[in-house]
Amino acid sequence: MYSEKVMDHFSNPRNVGELPDANGIGQVGNAVCGDIMKIYLKIEDNIITDAKFKTFGCGAAVATSSMATELVKGKTVEEALELSNKAVAEALDGLPPQKMHCSVLAEEGIKAAIDDYHARQ
Amino acid sequence: MYSEKVMDHFSNPRNVGELPDANGIGQVGNAVCGDIMKIYLKIEDNIITDAKFKTFGCGAAVATSSMATELVKGKTVEEALELSNKAVAEALDGLPPQKMHCSVLAEEGIKAAIDDYHARQ
Numbered sequence: 001m002y003s004e005k006v007m008d009h010f011s012n013p014r015n016v017g018e019l020p021d022a023n024g025i026g027q028v029g030n031a032v033c034g035d036i037m038k039i040y041l042k043i044e045d046n047i048i049t050d051a052k053f054k055t056f057g058c059g060a061a062v063a064t065s066s067m068a069t070e071l072v073k074g075k076t077v078e079e080a081l082e083l084s085n086k087a088v089a090e091a092l093d094g095l096p097p098q099k100m101h102c103s104v105l106a107e108e109g110i111k112a113a114i115d116d117y118h119a120r121q
Numbered sequence: 122m123y124s125e126k127v128m129d130h131f132s133n134p135r136n137v138g139e140l141p142d143a144n145g146i147g148q149v150g151n152a153v154c155g156d157i158m159k160i161y162l163k164i165e166d167n168i169i170t171d172a173k174f175k176t177f178g179c180g181a182a183v184a185t186s187s188m189a190t191e192l193v194k195g196k197t198v199e200e201a202l203e204l205s206n207k208a209v210a211e212a213l214d215g216l217p218p219q220k221m222h223c224s225v226l227a228e229e230g231i232k233a234a235i236d237d238y239h240a241r242q
């Protein structure tokens with residue numbers, strides 16, 4: 001049912017936790033299952049230099065957030081805003097259709113964190 | 122949003138993994154979110170002597186499975202069949218209403234594992 005990459009990022013998630021020196025923090029909720037995602041970004045000179053996440057969500061939410069935080073590190077703010085949940089799911093070699101709603105949490109969390117960063121400037 | 126007991130069983134889940142010598146194994150899926158739960162029971166002389174679980178489900182599913190496997194250990198098969206998801210949620214000092222569907226996975230997984238045990242006899 002799940003790809004090897006999904007199981008890898010679920011069993012050994014990257015970037016779990018909080019970022020004490022984050023300057024962009026986003027929290028979003030999932031309408032389908034009621035889960036919560038919190039994304040922490042550290043942005044320097046328009047580049048995302050660090051990213052972490054915390055979630056109460058399921059394995060698919062953990063795996064997509066792990067992959068999404070990996071993908072945005074080193075990117076510009078504009079590049080990160082273009083990262084779609086579909087692209088993250090593809091980087092994980094796909095997700096079952098009924099779990100695609102979980103991958104939206106990571107995308108929306110990153111967008112909310114960047115919004116927060118802009119609001120702080 | 123979540124009680125201290127829920128956060129404790131989510132952060133330090135008890136009984137995670139497989140039981141190599143299980144004689145009752147149940148796997149169930151959640152119609153609401155598509156998540157999966159697998160429960161392993163070891164039953165000797167009608168008593169559940171060990172219980173473990175594996176899930177791809179969310180934090181509420183992890184916490185309820187952790188608590189439910191703790192609660193059934195040492196119980197008879199008949200007592201375990203009476204364990205409801207509501208009782209497990211109460212043992213965790215409650216769950217938010219929109220996460221009650223997650224707690225059903227543990228109850229149904231235990232029932233499926235006991236069914237499997239009976240089928241093997």
Ligand code: FES
Binds near residue numbers: 033
């Ligand atoms: S949202 Fe699927 S088990 Fe909780």
